[in-house]
Amino acid sequence: MADPGDRKTKKSFVSQRQMRNRINARLEDYVRDFSDSNLQEGIPSEMQQIVHKPPTNAAAEQLVTAYYVNPISPNNLPAPSCEPVRNESSDSEQAHEQIVPESYDENSFDDEESQTIESSDDSDDCYDYSEIDWSLYSSDDDDDVNNLACLVPTGDFGSSVRNSLAEWVVTSRVSRVHVNSLLKILKNKALLDYLPLDTRTLLKTSRGKLEFIDVPPGKYHHVGIESVLVAFLSHLKRTGRPIPGEIVIFFNVDGIPLTNSSASEFWPIIFRVIGFDFVFVAGIYHGRGKPKDVNQFLAPFRDEYIRLKINGLNFDGKNISVSIKGMSCDAPATTFLMNIASHNAYYGCRKCISKGVWVANISTSLETKRGGRVTHPDVNASLRTDHSFRQRSQIQHHNKNGVRSVAEDLFEDILKAVVIDPMHCVNIGVYKKMLGIWFNDPFDKIRLKKDDILDISVFRVGLSKFVTSDFARKPRAVEDLPRWKATELKLDQNYLGPVVYKKYLSSTSYDHFMLLHVAIRLLTNRDSCGRDANYANDLLRLFVSNSANIYGEKFISHNVHSLIHLSQDVMIHGCLDDFAAFCFENKLQTMKNMLKKSGRPLQQIVRRLDEEARHTFMNQNSRRFVEGFKLEKSHTSGPIIPALISGKQFKLLLFKYSKLSVAIPDNCVLINGPPKMIVLIDNFVKMTDGKIYVVGKKFEQQGDFFTYPLSSSCLDEFLVSGLSLTSESFLLSSVLSKCILLPTSLPETGSFFASAIINMNVN
Numbered sequence: 001m002a003d004p005g006d007r008k009t010k011k012s013f014v015s016q017r018q019m020r021n022r023i024n025a026r027l028e029d030y031v032r033d034f035s036d037s038n039l040q041e042g043i044p045s046e047m048q049q050i051v052h053k054p055p056t057n058a059a060a061e062q063l064v065t066a067y068y069v070n071p072i073s074p075n076n077l078p079a080p081s082c083e084p085v086r087n088e089s090s091d092s093e094q095a096h097e098q099i100v101p102e103s104y105d106e107n108s109f110d111d112e113e114s115q116t117i118e119s120s121d122d123s124d125d126c127y128d129y130s131e132i133d134w135s136l137y138s139s140d141d142d143d144d145v146n147n148l149a150c151l152v153p154t155g156d157f158g159s160s161v162r163n164s165l166a167e168w169v170v171t172s173r174v175s176r177v178h179v180n181s182l183l184k185i186l187k188n189k190a191l192l193d194y195l196p197l198d199t200r201t202l203l204k205t206s207r208g209k210l211e212f213i214d215v216p217p218g219k220y221h222h223v224g225i226e227s228v229l230v231a232f233l234s235h236l237k238r239t240g241r242p243i244p245g246e247i248v249i250f251f252n253v254d255g256i257p258l259t260n261s262s263a264s265e266f267w268p269i270i271f272r273v274i275g276f277d278f279v280f281v282a283g284i285y286h287g288r289g290k291p292k293d294v295n296q297f298l299a300p301f302r303d304e305y306i307r308l309k310i311n312g313l314n315f316d317g318k319n320i321s322v323s324i325k326g327m328s329c330d331a332p333a334t335t336f337l338m339n340i341a342s343h344n345a346y347y348g349c350r351k352c353i354s355k356g357v358w359v360a361n362i363s364t365s366l367e368t369k370r371g372g373r374v375t376h377p378d379v380n381a382s383l384r385t386d387h388s389f390r391q392r393s394q395i396q397h398h399n400k401n402g403v404r405s406v407a408e409d410l411f412e413d414i415l416k417a418v419v420i421d422p423m424h425c426v427n428i429g430v431y432k433k434m435l436g437i438w439f440n441d442p443f444d445k446i447r448l449k450k451d452d453i454l455d456i457s458v459f460r461v462g463l464s465k466f467v468t469s470d471f472a473r474k475p476r477a478v479e480d481l482p483r484w485k486a487t488e489l490k491l492d493q494n495y496l497g498p499v500v501y502k503k504y505l506s507s508t509s510y511d512h513f514m515l516l517h518v519a520i521r522l523l524t525n526r527d528s529c530g531r532d533a534n535y536a537n538d539l540l541r542l543f544v545s546n547s548a549n550i551y552g553e554k555f556i557s558h559n560v561h562s563l564i565h566l567s568q569d570v571m572i573h574g575c576l577d578d579f580a581a582f583c584f585e586n587k588l589q590t591m592k593n594m595l596k597k598s599g600r601p602l603q604q605i606v607r608r609l610d611e612e613a614r615h616t617f618m619n620q621n622s623r624r625f626v627e628g629f630k631l632e633k634s635h636t637s638g639p640i641i642p643a644l645i646s647g648k649q650f651k652l653l654l655f656k657y658s659k660l661s662v663a664i665p666d667n668c669v670l671i672n673g674p675p676k677m678i679v680l681i682d683n684f685v686k687m688t689d690g691k692i693y694v695v696g697k698k699f700e701q702q703g704d705f706f707t708y709p710l711s712s713s714c715l716d717e718f719l720v721s722g723l724s725l726t727s728e729s730f731l732l733s734s735v736l737s738k739c740i741l742l743p744t745s746l747p748e749t750g751s752f753f754a755s756a757i758i759n760m761n762v763n
Helices: 016-035 057-069 090-098 111-116 155-172 176-189 199-203 225-238 294-311 331-338 386-390 406-410 422-440 450-466 478-483 486-500 507-524 529-551 558-573 582-593 601-615
Strands: 213-215 218-222 246-253 264-273 279-288 313-315 318-329 357-360 372-375 418-420 626-635 648-656 658-661 668-671 677-686 692-703 717-723 728-731 735-743 751-761
Touching: 155 199, 155 601, 176 199, 199 601, 213 294, 218 294, 218 601, 225 264, 225 279, 225 294, 225 313, 225 318, 264 294, 264 582, 264 601, 279 294, 279 582, 279 601, 294 318, 294 331, 294 406, 318 331, 318 406, 331 406, 418 558, 422 478, 422 486, 422 507, 422 558, 450 478, 450 486, 450 735, 486 507, 486 582, 486 735, 486 751, 507 529, 507 558, 507 751, 529 558, 658 677, 668 692, 668 751, 677 717, 677 728, 677 735
Parallel strands: 246 318, 318 418
Antiparallel strands: 213 218, 218 279, 246 264, 264 279, 313 318, 357 372, 626 648, 648 658, 648 677, 668 677, 668 735, 677 692, 692 717, 692 728, 717 751, 735 751
16 A cells, blocks of 8 residues: 555646646746846857757757756846747647756646746746747647737627627527537637536536426426516617517417327427517426326416516616516417316307308218308307306306316406417418318319419529528428418418419409408508408408308418407407417427427426526517617619719618518518509619608500509508619608518510508508
8 A cells, every 4th residue: 555645746637738737837927937037148058059950859858958957038038928839739749748947846837836936036047038039949730828918808809709609509599519529629729718517517507406296297387477577678778779668478389299100299488578579488397298187387486476466577777567468379288277168168259159060061072071160150149258268157168167267367358368379369260271272172163273373382492592681581382381480471461461372263253352361461561450441351251252252161270269259359459460360380490409308398498598687688589679770781873863973872671570671572662652663673872861762664555454452552562663774862761661561474575463561650
């Protein structure tokens, strides 16, 4: 057994990091001895022999001998500099191991000491190393490891780099394994000592045991409403935005499967503050299937909200009221949360007391087929009220278990607060159902011809280059219809449909489609939806009533019937975009993408959400917003009119959440009249007085593209042709809206369908 008193025996193994620290400390100590001594002039002959060649073991011994045996001091020793001294080639490491006094004990060093060791003041004599070419003693691939003080940044700089790197990791969804590898390289090779070695330290990942609530068949974690709102208000304060005196929220609950090969799924409770785009998570459930007990699932959310509603939210010495205005979910999630009859039940409509009618399937062959569905053709049934709902006046509408949902505690008027989600009802529901009939119906009387479907696919794909940058997804072929997303369906219904299908649908089917197109555009327009809601309701009731005559009685499903109640929700909550579930669906997909492995999904998502809140609190939930107008890409190439020759020219104008450009497809605008004009932008000019002008060419011929159920010009949709050859100037304040400009046929014939993009007002 070794002598216990012999503590400083030589280690049999030294890590690479520890060895590097030792070498750096010894060399730094050695060079400092030279800089602090009064050296004699000249360099000994022994030194001359090793200046122009890499240090070998023999050369290192010669250098040590010169230092200890024949010391001389030059008079003019340069001041210490931050020039890098490279020393990590394999040969130089061996040399540096020997450039040390014989009395030096290498075992007296550890990692901490090696980075804080100070040079000795015992010797006043050393050599002048200012004339030595240190590049010969290092590899070109190595980093500066000697003058660490010159590389260590200030605290503010290091903190800024850490925060930027953390934000990049979170926003780019980089794997933690890859981030750890990058951190090791940056810290060990680039010597960025202010960076940690582990992603969890960089992202300040919450540690410790998380609190979960048993909600069979899974677990629930409550993030909290108050904590999220405090972080939200703190962000507003930091950015100089006013703190509201009242916070009104809209919330959503929906299930999202984690994989296709298991029943594992999330059911998060997410909400947004009305007037802002930010979406927050209040709680999240994970299990094999949805929660069995809705009251057990909603209880933490309900309890905290009731407390906030009574006491308010205290922030920065101010008491802020908190209220829930509504809930926007798809039909299955709504029936689960309210504990009412399913949407496909006879009494499934949650807005009126209509009783459904069973319609059997129609067979296309002689074989007998069973099955069918419940339809809701009645458009004149009495509406439910909050009182009748809470009193269970129509008991068949409520779940047979007789349990009252705690969701009723969240709303003053549950019938007004629980809206019909336009995304699931209109885009994914009714409109996708119509497209499926046009393209795939088993009856030849309704289904389009194969050649027509092929032409439509080619036309749609050809229109891609004309679709503005405001739409995330471009048109796809008909064969991809089962995979079309809600945003694609919305684009097709509101903008592409009138021009794409006019040539191929029968006049009856096209006019029926235009009822839906016009009504939804009216209800989506934020400026006029309240004024036009009653007229839009009449159009939708006519659409539902005529559906059975065109597509059969089976067509009037729960979603089709719900169209007659959309206008009622618009009158209470604003335009369709204000309570549609698009923002919530985007958040669900973002949450799903946060998972990197199958194990412990609830723990993963809770910690990922915490990291997101710390580093990208508002970036993940908000679109890019430009306050006012921002001109970019200055140029001098024109075209420009003589009156504006003194102004500065630009190619790009950013505003709010969109942009205008001189290039297709973002170059079309609607100019205020009278009469209103469709103009293609050629240039932007900013004058010295600050006024901004749009230089462009207008279309000479402009008329209605359709006249049923009303003239298209009433919706700011036009048939235009004959582009002027002369440029004109228009004040930016006269621009009403950005437009999408689509050719009426391909190849182009000079005739276009111009449609103002809804809620894309420039001023």
